[in-house]
Amino acid sequence: MGGSSNAGGSLNFIHQIIEEDNKTGRFEGRVCTRFPPEPNGYLHIGHAKSICLNFGTARKYGGTCNLRFDDTNPEKEEQEYVDSIMNDVRWLLAGSASDGKPDPWDGLFYASDYFDQLYEWAVALTKKGKAYVCDLTPDQVRETRGTPNKAGENSPFRDRSVEENLKLLEGMKNGEFPDGARTLRAKIDMASPNINLRDPVMYRILRATHHRTGDQWCIYAMYDYAHGQSDSIEKITHSICTLEFEHHRPLYEWFIKELGIHAPQQIEFARLNLTYTIMSKRKLLRLVKDNHVSGWDDPRMPTISGLRRRGYTPESIRAFCERIGVSKYEGTIEMAWLEDALRADLNKKAQRRMAVLRPLKVVIDNYPETQIEELDAVNNPEYPSAGTRKVPFSRELYIEHTDFHENPPKGYFRLAPGKEVRLRWAYFLKCEKIIKDDAGNVIELRCTYDPTTKGGNAPDGRKVKGTIHWVSAHHAVPAEVRLYDHLCKVPFPEDVPEGQDFLVNLNPNSLEVVTAMLEPNLMNAAIGSSYQFERLGYFNVDKDSAAGKLVLNRAVTLADTWAKIEKKGK
RNA sequence: UGGGGUAUAGUGUAACGGUAGCACAACUGACUCUGGAUCAGUUUGUCUAGGUUCGAAUCCUAGUACCCCAGCCA
Numbered sequence: 001m002g003g004s005s006n007a008g009g010s011l012n013f014i015h016q017i018i019e020e021d022n023k024t025g026r027f028e029g030r031v032c033t034r035f036p037p038e039p040n041g042y043l044h045i046g047h048a049k050s051i052c053l054n055f056g057t058a059r060k061y062g063g064t065c066n067l068r069f070d071d072t073n074p075e076k077e078e079q080e081y082v083d084s085i086m087n088d089v090r091w092l093l094a095g096s097a098s099d100g101k102p103d104p105w106d107g108l109f110y111a112s113d114y115f116d117q118l119y120e121w122a123v124a125l126t127k128k129g130k131a132y133v134c135d136l137t138p139d140q141v142r143e144t145r146g147t148p149n150k151a152g153e154n155s156p157f158r159d160r161s162v163e164e165n166l167k168l169l170e171g172m173k174n175g176e177f178p179d180g181a182r183t184l185r186a187k188i189d190m191a192s193p194n195i196n197l198r199d200p201v202m203y204r205i206l207r208a209t210h211h212r213t214g215d216q217w218c219i220y221a222m223y224d225y226a227h228g229q230s231d232s233i234e235k236i237t238h239s240i241c242t243l244e245f246e247h248h249r250p251l252y253e254w255f256i257k258e259l260g261i262h263a264p265q266q267i268e269f270a271r272l273n274l275t276y277t278i279m280s281k282r283k284l285l286r287l288v289k290d291n292h293v294s295g296w297d298d299p300r301m302p303t304i305s306g307l308r309r310r311g312y313t314p315e316s317i318r319a320f321c322e323r324i325g326v327s328k329y330e331g332t333i334e335m336a337w338l339e340d341a342l343r344a345d346l347n348k349k350a351q352r353r354m355a356v357l358r359p360l361k362v363v364i365d366n367y368p369e370t371q372i373e374e375l376d377a378v379n380n381p382e383y384p385s386a387g388t389r390k391v392p393f394s395r396e397l398y399i400e401h402t403d404f405h406e407n408p409p410k411g412y413f414r415l416a417p418g419k420e421v422r423l424r425w426a427y428f429l430k431c432e433k434i435i436k437d438d439a440g441n442v443i444e445l446r447c448t449y450d451p452t453t454k455g456g457n458a459p460d461g462r463k464v465k466g467t468i469h470w471v472s473a474h475h476a477v478p479a480e481v482r483l484y485d486h487l488c489k490v491p492f493p494e495d496v497p498e499g500q501d502f503l504v505n506l507n508p509n510s511l512e513v514v515t516a517m518l519e520p521n522l523m524n525a526a527i528g529s530s531y532q533f534e535r536l537g538y539f540n541v542d543k544d545s546a547a548g549k550l551v552l553n554r555a556v557t558l559a560d561t562w563a564k565i566e567k568k569g570k
Numbered sequence: 571u572g573g574g575g576u577a578u579a580g581u582g583u584a585a586c587g588g589u590a591g592c593a594c595a596a597c598u599g600a601c602u603c604u605g606g607a608u609c610a611g612u613u614u615g616u617c618u619a620g621g622u623u624c625g626a627a628u629c630c631u632a633g634u635a636c637c638c639c640a641g642c643c644a
Contacts, residue, residue, distance in 0.1 A: 010584055038644050073643060138642055147640055149572045183642055193573040195640055204642035223644045244638055247574050270576085270637095281644095323593065325583045327576090330637055334581050337594055347607060382607070413605080422603060456603045467603050535604045562605045 012326045014053070014267050018061060018238055021265065027237040031063030034236050035089070035105075036227070038070045039081035039211070041281040042296040042303045043088045045317070045338070046272040051092055052321035053269070054240055055104060059096075064106035066234055071112050072226045074210035082211065084296070088304040092314050107234065111226045112212045114233055118221050119173065121229065121259055122184060122202060126165045130258050131202060132158055133168035134185045141183075144190075145198055151191035152198045158187060172205055175218045179205050186225075188254060196251045200224055228252030231264045239264040242271045243328065272324065273332040276486035277302045278493055278502060292506060293487075299542075299553050300487045300510050310484065311530050311540030311555025312338075316345040335486065339556045346530055346538045346555075351379040351386055354424060354469040355518045355533040357481060359398035361444045361473065365432065366451075367395040372472075375455075377425040391519050393426050396473040398517045399445075400535075403468040406434060406442060411565060413465035415445070421466040424534060428453040428464060469534045476517035479550035481539065483512040518550070525550065532558070 011019065022029050033054040037047060058065035067089060071077050086103075093104035125131040134157045136144065146152030160168075169184055171177060184203040192198055202225040207218045228251075231239045246268045256263045273279060279302060287293045287301070296303050299310035307317065320341040324333050354377070373393045380386035399415070408416040415421050420430040433446035452459050456467075486507050487493075493505035525531070525541045532538050537557035544551040 012583090016586095036644095040644080070644065076643075141642075142640070145640055147572085150640095151572090152640085180642060195573080198640085201642050206642075220642095222642075227644085243575070245644095247639060249574095268575085275581085323582085325593095327583070329576055329582085331582060334595070337582075340594060343606090352604080352606095378603095381602095381604080411605095424603065426603095464603090466605080469604075532604085532606085535606070537606095558604075558606050560605075565605080 013328070014057065014238070014240060014269065014326060015060070017265070017267060018057065021237070022061070026265075030235075030237050031058060031061035032065070032235055032237045033058045033063065033240060034066040034068050034109075034231065034234060036068045036070045036230075036241075037085050038073070038076075038223075039078065039085060040073070040076040041081060041285055042084050042301075042305055044279055044281075044284065044301075044303045045274065045307065045320075046279045046302075048092055048304060048317050049272045049321050049324065049326075050240070050242075051089060052318055053326055055093060055096075056322075057238070057240070058106070063237070065104075066107035066109055066236075067105035068107075068109040068230060068234065069111065070223060070227060070230070071110055071210070071212065072221050072223055074206070074208040074220065077211055079211045084305065088308075091308060092304060092317060094314055096314075096318070109230070109234060110212060111221075111230050112210060114226070114230055115213060115217060115221070117233065118226055118229060119219075122221075122225075123166065123169065125186070125202075125255075125258060126169055126184070127162060128258065129162055129187065131184055131186050132160050132165050133172065133182050134158070134199075134201075135182050138180065141201070145195065146190070148193075148195065154190050155185070155199065158199070169203075172203065172219050173217075175207075177205055179207055179218075181205060184219075186251075186254070188251075194247055194250055196224070196248050197254070200251060224248055224251055225255065228255055228264075228266075229259070229261070232256055232259075232262045235262055236264040239266040241266060241268055243268045243330065268328065269326050270328050270330045273330070274302060274338065275332055275335045275491040276488050276493070276507075277335065278488065280494070283494075283502060292503070299482070299484050299555075302487070309540075309542065310553055311346075311538055312342055313345050313349070313530070316342040319345065332492070342538065342556050343558070346532065348382055350530045350532040350538055352377070352381070352534050353519055353522055353531045354391065354471055355479075355481075355516050355522070355536065355539070356398045356400050356469065356471050356476075357483070357514050357516045357533075357536060358401040359471075359476075359517050360401040360404055360442065362397045362399050362429070362447055362470070363444065364395050364397070364429070364447050364449050366448045369395055371395070375425050389521055391425060391521070392472045392475045393423075394472045394474055397423075397470045398473055398476060399423075399468055399470050401442075403466075404431070404442065404445060409566070409569065412562075414468055415466070420450075420464050421468050422453075422456050422464045423449075423470050424467050425456060426454070426470070427451070427456070428458060469536075471517045471519050473517075475520045477520055477523050477550065479516050479518050479522070479552055480544075481514050481516040481552045481554065482542070483514060483554045485510050485512075516552075522550065530555070 035054045055065045134155045144153045183201045185199045188197045190198045203219045249266050297305035297309045374390040376388045377391045403414040427449040435444040437443045488505045489507040490505050527541050530540045538555045539552045542551040542553050
């Protein structure tokens with residue numbers, strides 16, 4: 001479970017604040033957090049950090065954590081997003097609840113649950129002379145707001161009487177004015193150095209159908225007016241959010257104070273950035289809408305649904321969130337961390353199989369033509385309890401094209417002319433002859449095997465350095481395998497030259513599709529199941545699979561020392 | 571030119587006046603029927619300049635760099 005600090009015993013700065021509050025009895029020892037997404041897109045790995053932090057913090061201190069949808073903008077929000085978010089949170093936190101409840105959240109709420117209360121409070125603030133109806137157009141509001149270096153000017157409508165304001169506010173609510181004609185604004189200080197305090201808009205007139213309240217309302221609270229009070233209503237103690245809301249905090253505190261209601265402590269932390277991908281919801285939406293990817297759950301996407309489809313496990317994502325820690329420093333985590341978390345998890349869980357991604361045919365000349373042997377292969381060397389399976393062996397095999405070199409480079413200990421390797425779980429194999437097509441490409445190898453080496457060991461004690469994987473040609477199950485690489489071709493894709501946008505940094509080779517040959521054991525592999533293809537990586541059965549047609553995604557490759565050596569040689 | 575934040579190895583994150591630690595990455599080596607995994611080890615760091623102190627990443631002063639803020643988005 002995420003949330004606690006990564007170094008044993010030490011606390012992250014948020015937990016330090018909480019422990020201090022608990023010590024002083026500030027919230028009677030209660031710890032109540034919430035994860036408050038806007039349902040305007042799919043959750044991504046950055047949200048996972050927040051989810052792990054909020055839920056993890058509540059669990060750590062015996063408190064509660066709510067899931068609340070901040071659905072105050074009906075123009076961008078949809079039920080599809082609500083559903084996907086609940087689904088993703090359930091999946092991410094599955095199995096982590098101590099009480100065995102089906103849903104990980106303690107309370108499920110919507111800001112739209114509070115529309116009536118929020119409006120009542122707006123009336124109360126208006127009565128207090130702390131809010132007014134303003135007739136300025138959006139352009140005029142912008143012009144009179146001032147700049148960071150220049151104070152704003154008061155709206156000419158700022159001093160309307162309470163009676164008039166009340167009447168106009170009710171009129172706004174009752175649909176008497178066109179969209180955008182008026183707003184309700186907080187009366188604070190147009191000269192504040194904090195622009196959020198320069199009479200911010202509380203309500204706008206907007207005739208849009210809300211995914212939950214339908215056409216009941218034609219005015220909608222702004223996020224800044226809704227968020228703090230929603231936290232207050234839920235008696236949240238620690239309202240954890242990202243850094244950009246830091247200078248909104250005085251505004252939230254102003255509303256809470258004027259209303260005289262429960263005051264949560266807002267704490268801001270740095271959002272997650274990852275190399276070789278993008279995290280902006282707006283940009284992710286664009287990738288989906290413009291078909292740069294197949295959807296929100298495209299395995300190249302940093303979305304939770306994309307990672308799930310790619311083959312990431314909830315445990316690996318939680319471990320990742322735990323390890324990256326939490327601070328106010330806006331850094332960028334290397335993608336290798338995420339990949340490492342997956343490998344660490346799957347190395348223990350995934351059964352091993354053999355699969356050949358780029359088949360090269362091998363004929364074993366001295367192996368009986370019609371003979372087939374069932375050889376024993378270990379399912380997971382990490383856990384012998386995972387057992388063994390039978391793998392058919394015959395005269396014609398496929399091996400990996402990259403496991404053969406006609407002119408092997410120095411240090412290469414796979415197959416080459418006249419060289420001997422071990423076939424995993426089978427026999428020693430020696431390359432005798434190369435067969436090429438007219439263009440000079442190697443298309444087949446004629447080899448011999450040593451029948452005394454069955455199982456992979458030579459009775460004469462001779463050693464081979466290389467062990468390669470293989471599949472019996474006649475038993476092989478063809479499958480579509482999708483080889484994924486980073487979404488972006490550079491570590492910081494959002495850094496683009498003037499006038500260009502991040503699309504120029506999309507990785508054109510982020511997906512390569514091959515027809516692979518799998519060992520027959522995989523024939524009926526279940527959708528969503530993960531395997532390690534020996535020497536290649538971890539693969540997950542995709543939902544596009546159908547009877548007789550397997551589709552697999554490569555979640556992550558194995559660490560590849562040889563590839564590193566090869567690269568260095570160049 | 572205003573306000574709010576943040577600076578510790580390549581990347582993150584600890585150390586809360588007392589030996590700068592951990593993880594990932596990189597590099598060595600051992601082991602290995604996965605060039606996987608595992609194990610052992612190595613390299614690399616306190617933004618700068620002053621000051622306080624027996625002692626400073628930590629306290630003080632002055633700088634520097636980077637991020638955020640001028641939606642009727644969240």
